[in-house]
Structure formats: C-alpha cells, structure tokens
Amino acid sequence: MIRYVPYLLFLALWIYAFIDCLNTPEEEVRHLPKVGWVLIILFFAMLGSIAWLVAGKNRGPVPAGGSTPAEWHRNHRPGPTLAPDDDPEFLASLREENKKDESLLKDWEADLRRREDELRRREGGEDSSGQR
Structure with missing residues (x-):
C-alpha cells in the first residue's frame, strides 16, 4: 500500500498545478502564455507541474501596480451593500x-x-x- 503513495502525490501535484494554471488570470502568468503552460503541464506532467509552480505564476507583489492581486481586489471593492x-x-x-x-x-x-x-x-x- 505504501508503494502507491509517491504515485498519489505525483497525481495530486499534477492535478493541483493544472487547476491552478487554469484558474490563474492571464496577467499573473509569467514567461509563456497561459495556453503554453497548460500544454506543458499536460504533456510533461512531473516537470511541467514543478516548472509551473516555480516559474509560471507571479506569486509576489506585482511590480507595475505595486500591490498583490489580493490587495488590489480588497482596495477596489464596490461600496457597501445596503439591505x-x-x-x-x-x-x-x-x-x-x-x-x-x-x-x-x-x-x-x-x-x-x-x-x-x-x-x-x-x-x-x-x-x-x-x-x-
């Protein structure tokens, strides 16, 4: 049973990287177009997944805007909603x-x-x- 753990971890990494790539907005993708990253993850499962996690997505502050996407959404929220x-x-x-x-x-x-x-x-x- 324990011999299946590496395969399950690999499968989990592959699925996580694929879904993360699909859900990432185009402006946060680095080095390649989003479609390129999706194809790399699909065709080169282990290396593509690791490459995506290391180099494919902006994980820090966005240099142009000066804030992370989460901060931008927090600052650009519509006004309070009235009951x-x-x-x-x-x-x-x-x-x-x-x-x-x-x-x-x-x-x-x-x-x-x-x-x-x-x-x-x-x-x-x-x-x-x-x-x-």
Whole structure:
C-alpha cells in the first residue's frame, strides 16, 4: 500500500498545478502564455507541474501596480451593500407598487359595488331597462 503513495502525490501535484494554471488570470502568468503552460503541464506532467509552480505564476507583489492581486481586489471593492429595508430606491419602488395596488383595489371595489347594485335591482323585479 505504501508503494502507491509517491504515485498519489505525483497525481495530486499534477492535478493541483493544472487547476491552478487554469484558474490563474492571464496577467499573473509569467514567461509563456497561459495556453503554453497548460500544454506543458499536460504533456510533461512531473516537470511541467514543478516548472509551473516555480516559474509560471507571479506569486509576489506585482511590480507595475505595486500591490498583490489580493490587495488590489480588497482596495477596489464596490461600496457597501445596503439591505433592502435600508435602500431608499427599493423603498420608493415599494411605495409606488402600493399606490398602484391600492388604486387597482379601489377600482375592483367600485366595480363590485356596481355589480351588487345591478344584482339587487334585478332581484327587486326590475329588468335591464330599469322597468318593473
């Protein structure tokens, strides 16, 4: 059983390097295009994986920007997200919907009253022309 451990470690290294290469943004890849690194990792499994981990990815600060990608994302985050009950635009849209719903309800109530009055007149012996 222990004789399989090196093979499993090699397989884990190969899979890790391949997935790491695929998930790395193009601007963080060094020396070759990303496609080149993917092919090297696939065709030269052990050497390609080690080469990727050693030389293929920027693992330190980015010289041009002066910060690591994690710092850049931390500094360029969008503003705080408001909960729906704190968002003025959302609350205004709810008020507008309530106004529309109230006017629709008033129209329905008026229509219902009209139909009820019409029904009462018919039951009272009047026909549709209003004569008895």
